[in-house]
Amino acid sequence: MYSEDDMLMLSGIQHFRFCPRQWALIHIDQQWEENRLTIEGQILHHHVDDPFYRQKCGDLITLRAVNIASHELGLYGISDAIELHPSSSEEDTIQHPKYPGRWQPVIVEYKHGKPKKNEIDEVQLAAQVMCLEEMYRIHIPYGAFFYGELRHRVHVDITDELRQIVHDCAWEMHWIFEKTLLPKAEYGKHCEKCSLKEICMPKMEQCCMTASTYLKNNLYQ
8 A cells, every 4th residue: 555645647658658768758847848739638637637527417427527546556636527426236336425315436647639549548547447446445447538529429438457557557657756767768650740740759759879879979089
């Protein structure tokens, strides 16, 4: 169990799964740059992240910008939306001080693009689910994404495989943060979409440079 002082931002797990170096630049070196993708994401969340907004549609209640945390993972953050579905069961359901009865919570994460070919988004969603499970001591089998480009939601099963990836990422994040390490740069196609490319690339080129190339570029001029 991690203490309050050791908690890391839950949103960083998506950065870490995308690229550990990007995560370290943001969360250890405090580096940040905007690009089209980050700005589009901010615009979408501007309409979602209102903690005072409670939407009720029939028996369905939607809570916005809910604070969540897991001391087992050492992560804390804010969930875009948590839907409360009415339930007649006491198993794996919660109670809400403002709404009588039992409710099955479903976390909904908003993304501006479309589903990715890897599980980067799913890992972030699973981490949020695991935080809520720990807080209420329940099991939540699934969550959902709403993709702005698709304009509809995508159902996601929170599998054992996803849960293990979350545990592994959280452990590595804490280890790197404690050691204040900057992971080695590994260039790939994903770098072209990274808002930190201009910050990371000079360091990446230097770390990947051979000794002979360095001498040629810096001494033999």
